[in-house]
Amino acid sequence: xxxxxxxxxxxxxxxxxxxxxxxxxxxxxxxxxxxxxxxxxxxxxxxxxxxxxxxxxxxxxxxxxxxxxxxxxxxxxxxxxxxxxxxxxxxxxxxxxxxxxxxxxxxxxxxxxxxxxxxxxxxxxxxxxxxxxxxxxxxxxxxxxxxxxxxxxxxxxxxxxxxxxxxxxxxxxxxxxxxxxxxxxxxxxxxxxxxxxxxxxxxxxxxxxxxxxxx
Amino acid sequence: xxxxxxxxxxxxxxxxxxxxxxxxxxxxxxxxxxxxxxxxxxxxxxxxxxxxxxxxxxxxxxxxxxxxxxxxxxxxxxxxxxxxxxxxxxxxxxxxxxxxxxxxxxxxxxxxxxxxxxxxxxxxxxxxxxxxxxxxxxxxxxxxxxxxxxxxxxxxxxxxxxxxxxxxxxxxxxxxxxxxxxxxxxxxxxxxxxxxxxxxxxxxxxxxxxxxxxxxxxxxxxxxxxxxxxxxxxxxxxxxxxxxxxxxxxxxxxxxxxxxxxxxxxxxxxxxxxxxxxxxxxxxxxxxxxxxxxxxxxxxxxxxxxxxxxxxxxxxxxxxxxxxxxxxxxxxxxxxxxxxxxxxxxxxxxxxxxxxxxxxxxxxxxxxxxxxxxxxxxxxxxxxxxxxxxxxxxxxxxxxxxxxxxxxxxxxxxxxxxxxxxxxxxxxxxxxxxxxxxxxxxxxxxxxxxxxxxxxxxxxxxxxxxxxxxxxxxxxxxxxxx
Numbered sequence: 001x002x003x004x005x006x007x008x009x010x011x012x013x014x015x016x017x018x019x020x021x022x023x024x025x026x027x028x029x030x031x032x033x034x035x036x037x038x039x040x041x042x043x044x045x046x047x048x049x050x051x052x053x054x055x056x057x058x059x060x061x062x063x064x065x066x067x068x069x070x071x072x073x074x075x076x077x078x079x080x081x082x083x084x085x086x087x088x089x090x091x092x093x094x095x096x097x098x099x100x101x102x103x104x105x106x107x108x109x110x111x112x113x114x115x116x117x118x119x120x121x122x123x124x125x126x127x128x129x130x131x132x133x134x135x136x137x138x139x140x141x142x143x144x145x146x147x148x149x150x151x152x153x154x155x156x157x158x159x160x161x162x163x164x165x166x167x168x169x170x171x172x173x174x175x176x177x178x179x180x181x182x183x184x185x186x187x188x189x190x191x192x193x194x195x196x197x198x199x200x201x202x203x204x205x206x207x208x209x210x211x212x213x214x215x
Numbered sequence: 216x217x218x219x220x221x222x223x224x225x226x227x228x229x230x231x232x233x234x235x236x237x238x239x240x241x242x243x244x245x246x247x248x249x250x251x252x253x254x255x256x257x258x259x260x261x262x263x264x265x266x267x268x269x270x271x272x273x274x275x276x277x278x279x280x281x282x283x284x285x286x287x288x289x290x291x292x293x294x295x296x297x298x299x300x301x302x303x304x305x306x307x308x309x310x311x312x313x314x315x316x317x318x319x320x321x322x323x324x325x326x327x328x329x330x331x332x333x334x335x336x337x338x339x340x341x342x343x344x345x346x347x348x349x350x351x352x353x354x355x356x357x358x359x360x361x362x363x364x365x366x367x368x369x370x371x372x373x374x375x376x377x378x379x380x381x382x383x384x385x386x387x388x389x390x391x392x393x394x395x396x397x398x399x400x401x402x403x404x405x406x407x408x409x410x411x412x413x414x415x416x417x418x419x420x421x422x423x424x425x426x427x428x429x430x431x432x433x434x435x436x437x438x439x440x441x442x443x444x445x446x447x448x449x450x451x452x453x454x455x456x457x458x459x460x461x462x463x464x465x466x467x468x469x470x471x472x473x474x475x476x477x478x479x480x481x482x483x484x485x486x487x488x489x490x491x492x493x494x495x496x497x498x499x500x501x502x503x504x505x506x507x508x509x510x511x512x513x514x515x516x517x518x519x520x521x522x523x524x525x526x527x528x529x530x531x532x533x534x535x536x537x538x539x540x541x542x543x544x545x546x547x548x549x550x551x552x553x554x555x556x557x558x559x560x561x562x563x564x565x566x567x568x569x570x571x572x573x574x575x576x577x578x579x580x581x582x583x584x585x586x587x588x589x590x591x592x593x594x595x596x597x598x599x600x601x602x603x604x605x606x607x608x609x610x611x612x613x614x615x616x617x618x619x620x621x622x623x624x625x626x627x628x629x630x631x632x633x634x635x636x637x638x639x640x641x642x643x644x645x646x647x648x649x650x651x652x653x654x655x656x657x658x659x660x661x662x663x664x665x666x667x668x669x670x671x672x673x674x675x676x677x678x679x680x681x682x683x684x685x686x687x688x689x690x691x692x693x694x695x696x697x
Contacts, residue, residue, distance in 0.1 A: 074544075076424045106459065
């Protein structure tokens with residue numbers, strides 16, 4: 001994962017609440033198998049009309065926001081489906097940071113796995129930032145200093161220390177778990193399988209015999 | 216309904232009772248990190264075609280193996296057709312996705328259940344049917360409705376594809392403990408009221424973010440009598456309240472459901488498992504951060520009118536009026552929902568005509584759900600203006616329903632009787648709404664476009680959906696039962 005640098009950009013305001021992951025990335029595009037190139041389907045139904053032409057009233061079709069790297073979203077942004085495609089599409093479009101009063105939990109986690117910084121912001125600061133975004137202010141997000149600033153304001157934000165480090169260093173979390181914790185996982189497995197041997201299913205699944213077939 | 220907030224307790228000191236959630240969490244803690252998060256061991260992983268291709272691609276790219284193949288089951292449910300030639304011979308992108316799942320399962324030695332197999336079905340229906348889902352285990356899947364399995368007292372939650380990859384490679388996830396929320400169900404549901412109505416009533420009151428940051432445990436005097444199917448529906452809908460986790464403590468009903476299933480323990484192991492499982496329910500002195508109580512006796516059947524599951528009212532109610540909403544943000548949201556749903560403020564819910572009916576999905580496609588719908592459909596006819604379908608959640612549910620003659624009841628009434636899959640819950644297979652079509656649906660999400668671009672979804676219970684199919688409009692199922 002690419003390390004997260006400072007982001008300085010216009011911020012696209014999308015204040016509507018409850019933008020779920022079906023709106024961010026409609027289900028029919030989930031048939032695509034790759035992470036790359038999904039940005040063109042981001043907010044598909046909001047962004048394009050039925051003929052595929054950009055809707056001029058949608059914020060990402062309006063200059064200067066089509067190049068925004070920061071999205072200022074509404075409450076519970078990314079609720080619903082666990083589809084990580086929603087984050088891949090945002091990142092592919094060019095977003096490095098999403099700021100909202102609250103997020104869908106799985107979406108929030110998915111952001112950090114893909115180098116996208118998700119910031120929970122209190123509603124008062126969020127309102128001020130939204131106004132600045134709508135005015136086309138250049139917004140700076142500094143993860144190192146945990147600060148968002150714009151022409152007339154600035155606010156600090158909280159973030160889990162591990163997630164912050166993972167973003168700043170572009171950490172490969174799987175590699176880290178494998179290198180740091182493999183021994184602990186081995187030990188746990190040995191302990192757990194002697195304490196709860198019924199949990200182990202090696203060999204059982206293939207057994208075609210027996211077992212009730214009632215639903 | 217009453218809502219209370221309790222003083223948060225420190226659940227890690229061991230000085231006070233522990234909740235079901237904490238017991239399963241503690242059992243699976245591989246190690247703790249200085250920031251309070253934990254590396255959690257994952258016992259079970261359900262792998263489906265939509266969220267797994269990129270995870271396996273990541274493993275390949277890094278030259279990594281699956282740590283414990285037998286801890287997984289791979290099955291396709293989202294993209295498959297529920298009938299016709301394309302069910303077994305899909306084409307286009309769906310064929311590529313299915314083949315990718317098969318290839319990955321073979322290459323990484325992950326047990327795979329083909330679409331033609333009698334064990335096939337929606338991941339969240341077959342996990343319990345196979346006895347893959349057990350009390351006290353941790354279970355994940357790249358699907359938000361994984362909370363369904365909490366009905367068995369499993370700690371089960373949905374994850375993204377990157378986390379799927381982490382589980383495949385390490386059998387663990389780094390997680391932070393949630394706060395605990397207890398939802399107490401008291402009293403008895405009146406006839407015509409189903410557990411889906413309890414979920415919709417709950418979400419309409421606490422909101423789609425009401426459970427965020429919390430693991431829900433459903434408790435209260437109504438739980439012991441709830442069949443496992445109803446518990447699964449209840450836990451399934453937890454994520455629509457914002458919570459990744461919804462659990463019910465295992466009891467004799469849980470054990471009776473599981474005993475003898477293909478992958479459930481047997482003999483001495485079954486006895487040892489029972490001993491462990493009987494210790495899982497929350498201690499009497501366990502503290503919850505938040506408590507909610509619902510009086511089931513006072514509930515009516517619910518339907519959603521808007522574009523998120525909290526926008527729900529009793530079926531004998533009316534569509535809300537944005538003009539009476541004082542908060543500008545909520546007013547805008549309401550107006551937008553009404554505009555998308557093409558509804559007028561103040562109109563009666565029962566005056567809303569429908570075009571389609573979908574009975575199915577991981578929420579409501581189990582045998583009890585089909586029985587409830589069949590009870591309404593028996594001896595009646597689907598309205599001429601409606602196309603209605605019933606999609607059993609698994610091959611086993613379908614067989615059982617046919618053994619009971621439910622398929623006959625549905626077919627005679629004019630319902631289309633389909634084969635298992637996610638079907639019209641999610642618009643990524645052949646079953647979907649055309650733009651502007653309105654559907655009475657037993658699924659879990661009424662989001663814009665969820666059932667098809669421009670489609671309009673009203674969520675409700677299986678019996679309510681059957682009543683709507685007959686009436687041709689949203690209808691109070693209670694008038695069908697007298």
